[in-house]
Amino acid sequence: MSDQEQDNVNPSYHREGDAVVFDRPVEQEEAARQRRENEQHEFARSQVKTNNRLAWFTGALMVATFCTIAVGVWQGIISQEAANAARDAANAAKCAANIAQRSLAQSVSAFQLDERPWVYISSFGLTSEPMANQKPPTIDYFVMNSGKTPALNLATFYETSSIAITSEPPLSKFKSKESARESVLPPNIPGNVIGTLPVNSIMEPTRLDQYNLGKEAIYIQVKITYSDAFKKNYWTTACAYHAHTMPPNLFTLCRNGNQMGEEKH
Numbered sequence: 001m002s003d004q005e006q007d008n009v010n011p012s013y014h015r016e017g018d019a020v021v022f023d024r025p026v027e028q029e030e031a032a033r034q035r036r037e038n039e040q041h042e043f044a045r046s047q048v049k050t051n052n053r054l055a056w057f058t059g060a061l062m063v064a065t066f067c068t069i070a071v072g073v074w075q076g077i078i079s080q081e082a083a084n085a086a087r088d089a090a091n092a093a094k095c096a097a098n099i100a101q102r103s104l105a106q107s108v109s110a111f112q113l114d115e116r117p118w119v120y121i122s123s124f125g126l127t128s129e130p131m132a133n134q135k136p137p138t139i140d141y142f143v144m145n146s147g148k149t150p151a152l153n154l155a156t157f158y159e160t161s162s163i164a165i166t167s168e169p170p171l172s173k174f175k176s177k178e179s180a181r182e183s184v185l186p187p188n189i190p191g192n193v194i195g196t197l198p199v200n201s202i203m204e205p206t207r208l209d210q211y212n213l214g215k216e217a218i219y220i221q222v223k224i225t226y227s228d229a230f231k232k233n234y235w236t237t238a239c240a241y242h243a244h245t246m247p248p249n250l251f252t253l254c255r256n257g258n259q260m261g262e263e264k265h
Contacts, residue, residue, distance in 0.1 A: 003132075059227050114227045116186060117147035119154075120260065121238040124220060124251035127196070138196040139220050141238075143185065151185040151226040158222045162207045165217040165243055168254050174223045184227070217241040221257055233263035 123143045139160070145151050157174035163165045197220065210216035219241045239257030246252070 008129075014226055016160075022033075029084055075257070110226070112230050112232070115148050116230070116232070116234075117145050117149050117151035117185070117226065118260075119143060119145050119185060119224055119226050119236050121222055121236065122241070123223070123249070124238075124240050125249040126218075126242060137190045137244075139218075140196050141220070141222055141225065145185045145189070146188045147187050147228075149187060149229055151187075152183070152226070153225075154185055155225045156222060157225075157252065159198060160221075160222065161219045162211065162216050163219060167214060168240070168256065169219045169221065171221070171239075175222070179212045211244050214244050217243045219254070220251070221254075225263075235263060236260040 022106065096243070120143070122142045123139045125142075127138050127140065159169075159174060161176045162167050163169055207216060209220065219239070221239045223235060223237045237259050238255055239254035240251035241254060242248075242251050
């Protein structure tokens with residue numbers, strides 16, 4: 001029997017060159033094909049499921065990321081608002097402290113101003129009228145403290161002159177100094193004589209003649225320095241003159257030179 005006839009009688013095998021290859025039965029081939037298709041379909045479904053899970057996971061991760069970012073932004077806004085609130089509170093506290101400090105300083109200043117001594121020269125007086133061949137008189141000056149506390153560390157500076165009655169002396173630089181009789185001046189003691197000043201240096205004969213003729217006047221300038229219990233320093237100046245036609249105890253104040261103030265450091 002020839003090979004062609006053998007192939008026609010039994011087609012379950014075939015030749016591949018010199019080798020004989022038996023064919024699988026049709027049912028086994030179909031079953032194998034079906035299994036491959038089923039495996040492919042199952043793999044495809046499994047891949048789809050895996051892809052779906054990955055898609056859901058990626059979406060959830062993105063949502064979680066967005067939520068985290070949103071929470072971070074919200075926390076940042078809250079933190080910034082808290083920082084701003086804390087800064088505003090600190091500024092308000094600082095402002096309140098400054099106001100309280102200024103208020104305290106004003107209260108202390110007002111208290112010290114209310115309690116401080118106020119020293120001034122209440123009046124001047126000649127012990128006698130200047131006359132020829134007579135001992136030159138002196139000038140008494142009366143000082144008052146109208147404050148509530150004693151004036152401490154009193155010191156007196158003065159300047160005397162005799163000039164035309166129509167003129168006023170230049171403001172003195174107070175080079176002369178007379179020690180105060182009392183270094184402490186209590187408040188509200190009437191008629192306290194703080195000192196006497198000689199006028200012999202200005203009552204030369206020619207000046208005396210001009211004074212007696214009413215052409216010149218005796219001028220006196222006094223400066224008093226003192227301090228208070230709060231260690232603040234003050235000063236008072238007075239300028240007055242006496243003419244021959246005036247009573248001995250009557251002096252007229254100058255237009256300038258009557259002031260008081262506080263020494264600034």
